[in-house]
Amino acid sequence: MTDIYDLVVIGAGPGGYVAAIRAAQLGMRVACVESEKALGGTCLRVGCIPSKALLESSHRFHDAKHGFSGHGIKVSGVELDLPTMMSHKDTTVKGLTEGVAFLFRKNKVDRVNGFGRITSPTTVAVRADDNERTLQTRRILIATGSTPVSLKGVTVDENRIVTSTGALSFPEVPRHLIVIGAGVIGLELGSVWSRLGAKVTVLEYMDRILAGMDAEVANAAQKLLAAQGLEFQLGRRVQGATVQGNEVVVEHANAAGEVTTTRGDRLLVSTGRRPFTDGLGLDAVGVKLDGRGRVEVDGQFQTNVKGVFAIGDVIRGPMLAHKAEDEGVAAAEIMATGHGHVNYAAIPAVVYTFPEVASVGKTEEELNAEGVPYKKGSFPFKANGRAKAQRATEGFTKILVHEKTDRILGAHIIGPQAGDLIQEIALAIEFEGSSEDVARTSHAHPSLSEVVREAALATQGRAIHN
């Protein structure tokens, strides 16, 4: 008798592996197909996790050199040991990817190594080396994620010209790192190498950084990062890049078409990511894509082909690991019980620069465009005791509420631990709370979270410490 799975998940990134585990918890017989040797997908292997390891290490290095003196700690002879820093990163990644393998065993999810291709709504062919085997299944979940988009005139060799993957493993600190794209990845990795001593030039096509995030916050981020040494050249259209020995030469033009040449020794292309469906066999079974190459799904994450589902970066919505996880859980629950839940209005997004930039819900620009009447309350970290003690007083918290009902519509934070502070507002939005609900909740003193409460009070013009 052939084994028939209840669910075959293609892709073991944060969306896919979480969906597989949740489905197994709900009693399904599940296989998860992954072509990489390590589980965890882009996020664990070459994305969120290794970049956070480097951001943390490089921040400590930078802090030791520049931040300690202000606290009265004299250090001398601070030296970078890049191989050890890289091995800390690798150990972090290894621990987590092996953790996923352990969770698969614990939950009896069959891990199938190889490249998965859908051959019918109930079969997935898996090719590993030169062998191909076919899995029989009742349902298929596409969780193949995304891959960096390429830029015309720029050929990635993952040595001199790299994507985020290469920029996580430079053999030495670049002398001059050129970054194309002032999005999350460009700013995070640009920060890492800048702290470690590289000159960093960021070329951005738009006239602002962090497109899509709240403009006031993005503007503040640009100023703070520029003060740290990142050079921003906005409104630049990159026309091409060539490797000349150990140099990379980038040609870019302004709006008027005037071409400038920038020379560096490494080039990071971080201009965005596209859904990854190459070789997945979607044509063969007729799974529909939208105009931007994303797999079309309904409210239940089902594609136009019955029994074939999709979640994460490969479908609509922000390309965020936690969004994919939430969808993975919801999709598994929908398959097993008929209902699951993802609240797209309450998905936080974080940029792990220093200070961090975090956001949840609507931006001011979105509310203006939608004509929603709103009030805002802002509060600066410089008036917060804990931030002062940390000597991390840059930034502010901004909360946006409906003018009439006081319902929280969005929050935007730039400041120390913004990525953790934003979670309070995500929870408040999930509970359909008002700024007064947040303000009435006790906040420990002295803590950074007091800034969130003061911003909530400020929407009513009632901030205490400002």
Next chain:
Amino acid sequence: MSFNLVVPPVGESVVEVTISEWQRKEGDFVDKDELVVTLDSEKTSFELPAPQAGVIKKIFKKAGETAPIGAVLAELEPGARPAAATPPTKPAAAPAAPAATLPPLSQPPAAAVGAGMAAAPVNPAARSLAAQHEVDLGAVTGTGRGGRVLKEDVQRTIETRSIPAPAPVVAPAPAPRPTGDRAERVVKMTPLRRTVAARLVQVQNEAAILTTFNEVDMSGVMALRERYKEKFTEKHGIKLGFMSFFVKAAIEALKAFPAVNAEIRGDSMVYKEFYDIGVAVGGGKGLVVPVVRDADKLSFAALEKTIAEYGKRARENKISMEELQGGTFTISNGGVYGSMLSTPILNPPQTGILGMHNIIERPVGVNGQIVLRPMMYLALSYDHRAIDGREAVQFLIRIKECIESPERLLLEV
């Protein structure tokens, strides 16, 4: 765990409804989405379905009573249909079931757990606001997940409670009662009348309403109509009326003066690049203004058919809330009741409303001669905050031109 049937938020300005008729009685079983009760709101009637299957345990509001948005109308006990009348059953959702018994793929989402349970959680700001205004939290229906009471739910309760029975304009000192037979009859205003009243006062307070007039010689349109009325009816199965001409003429004028097809939103002027024209039609409950969507894309015949269909449905009170909302400009016609001249009131947030009136033969001077012509007075009420006087006057002249020489509509000149 029982669940409640509550009055849903039906529209921006609707604050309460009247219970028209219960389709089911206490003790009856109702299926999910089965219609349970008919409610009347300001301008329309609608039927409320059961949020999930169950048996009606208790009905709190009888037919004829009013209830605010969010009020509990009935309490239901979830359960399966009694065995006798069992329809083909769907398998119940079985979370954590072994693989062999997984529900089929096509199974619809299981119903959410009932809202409005007795001890619904209350958000802190809602609790505080309720205390300040002495609102009984037990009487507030939470609209948050799981029946959670939000600050806005308490706000709504307070607002509903404090809506003044409008216009006790001046509570007059009890006048000396005239002697003799001077009987009075006190009739409570319907929710419709009260909402209309509140809205009318509101727009008068907020907008700077001004009216400009003109007159239009209808002989051109009448001649055209006379010439083609039989052919038109034959071809399209509908009579060629005046309304289609006025809608077309109004759209020509709106295109020329975009500020009339606009609204004020905060500090901004919002210009609408679509033409959803509200057309007043007489209904069973008075004049209603259903909206003809994308009227600029409709032919004369399509306009006449749409308006006639609205007229028919208005007489049957079958016009839905959505059909009354979101117009960008309104055409009112007091002429059908014989009005000679009026100053219509804006339909917020619109900035303009055209008033049509009766057609009367009046002596007018034409080429030095006094002749009788079928004339109609036109009125444009407008929000002077958004529209300049010059624009308003020229807007009306543009309509006059298009009606007096209907061929202009064809040539767009």
